[in-house]
Amino acid sequence: MKISITKAEQSRISELDFGNLDFGRIFSDHMLEMAYSDGQWQIAEIKPYGHITFEPSMMALHYGQAIFEGMKAYYVDDDTINLFRPKDHHARLNNSARRLCMPDIDESVFIEALEELMKLDHEWVPKKHGQALYIRPVMFATEEYLAAKVSQEYRFYIITSPVGAYYSEGFNPVKLTTSDQYVRAVKGGTGEAKAAGNYGGSFLPARKAQESGYTQVLWLDANEHKYVEEVGTMNIFFLIGETLVTPELTGTVLPGITRRSVITLAQEWNIPVEERRVSLEELFDAHQNGSLKEIFGAGTAAVISPVGLIHHQGKAITLDMEKIGPFAKKMYDAITGIQYGKIEDTHGWAHPVDVRASVCQ
Ligand SMILES: Cc1ncc(COP(=O)(O)O)c(C=O)c1O
Known part of the structure; x- marks a missing residue:
């Protein structure tokens, strides 16, 4: 050519x-x-x-x-x-x-x-x-x-x-909120494509989230409004106990390249990785019993972005808002190390x- x-x-x-x-x-x-x-x-x-x-x-x-x-x-x-x-x-x-x-x-x-x-x-x-x-x-x-x-x-x-x-926020933790009113994608729709319309449709809920003091919306599934999907421009990960958990790809979530890199590296480090449905109820329970250690987003634009707070219907999961967790930091260093040839x-x-x-x- x-x-x-x-x-x-x-x-x-x-x-x-x-x-x-x-x-x-x-x-x-x-x-x-x-x-x-x-x-x-x-x-x-x-x-x-x-x-x-x-x-x-x-x-x-x-x-x-x-x-x-x-x-x-x-x-x-x-x-x-x-x-x-x-x-x-x-x-x-x-x-x-x-x-x-x-x-x-x-x-x-x-x-x-x-x-x-x-x-x-x-x-x-x-x-x-x-x-x-x-x-x-x-x-x-x-x-x-x-x-x-x-x-x-x-x-x-x-x-x-x-x-x-x-x-x-740079490398400082971001704050997310769920939306009671809006969804990003439905099964059979265009959620797993990087279609321009997916983004246009997300701006109103994102603006409302920002007006309420949050960085972005944490999207939930469109059917039951119970399960976590992803964030505006990032996939999301939860370190629960020693296991890394991320929503499975069911057609509504963008299959992130950074997501795939995170999963591969974690598996190589012998961290169990589960790609499955993750409910907010599970996350609130894990937060309460102390097993929810870290939350971070992964995407090309933000690379690895720590999440310090998830707001859902008047309740919040709050992690350390001051700094990035050790696992997310290790992942950031590993991915950027490869990217910059170090x-x-x-x-x-x-x-x-x-x-x-x-x-x-
Ligand atoms: C909706 C959405 N989810 C996740 C991601 C992360 O994907 P990637 O890691 O390929 O940048 C992006 C960014 O492209 C995105 O727009």
Whole structure:
């Protein structure tokens, strides 16, 4: 696959304050664009980041055929950038695409596009531990047609953004609340796809949670409203006694890549891991009898994020709000160690890109 490359005439990197990185507000010099028409993907193009123009009749705006991914690249040294589990992100992108009747993206195109973008924009990858280059692949329906049907045309972009901490709390524990009124996903719906609409639908409950002083909503199952599912942009884990417990994947929860990494590492450390239904009742009981030791979220954006409080119907589980628990800290160190190339990667999760290699044109 040959990607056509047009380099930016002038880099905008001097506008960037690496010491003061917000999440997802600044975009690096280049982006990838690929159009789907006549039943196939056309030649991919890397070009300067910039405006795009579409007709108001573009179908994604009306019928919500839009999916995305979120992954990160990490600075290892001046020659090397690590992409983290890009093939797993690619596989999830295609799963999301299939759920929304959108075309697959070829794995080799996806990986080559990422490698070329890293070579071109490696100076945008922040060097400080805790910072990274966030990568956002996105695909949406572009046919101009007011008919609630599957689009025949699509656009795929990859844009990248240097980022710091996702939550304003940084590494300090976040506060979650359940919602009595709203659910995120139902069985048979689109919960396990990274569909844009899943997020739009969660904003009202998230805003209400934030107005009440919580960081995010802890989603419960839609049927019984008893079992924990996940958080806005993270999967959730509970250390109960010596066992790590996380909600099972039943079609309503996003199958997180970080979730999978946490499970693999915990098992290697001989920590029993249970993927199963977890009720709030069980969590309140475990909290009361002292066996609920730690709660943390896991996701690309926040990596490992300690949870200090879960509010549910006027009652709260409160853990140490001052600091991260030892297990979550060990997990954070292990995952970020692999991401930044400081710890040997025995799983093949890191995908190193040699940024000295010249960009093919
Ligand atoms: C709803 C939701 N759950 C969980 C996650 C964590 O998934 P990952 O670890 O692949 O980033 C994300 C982030 O992508 C998410 O948006």
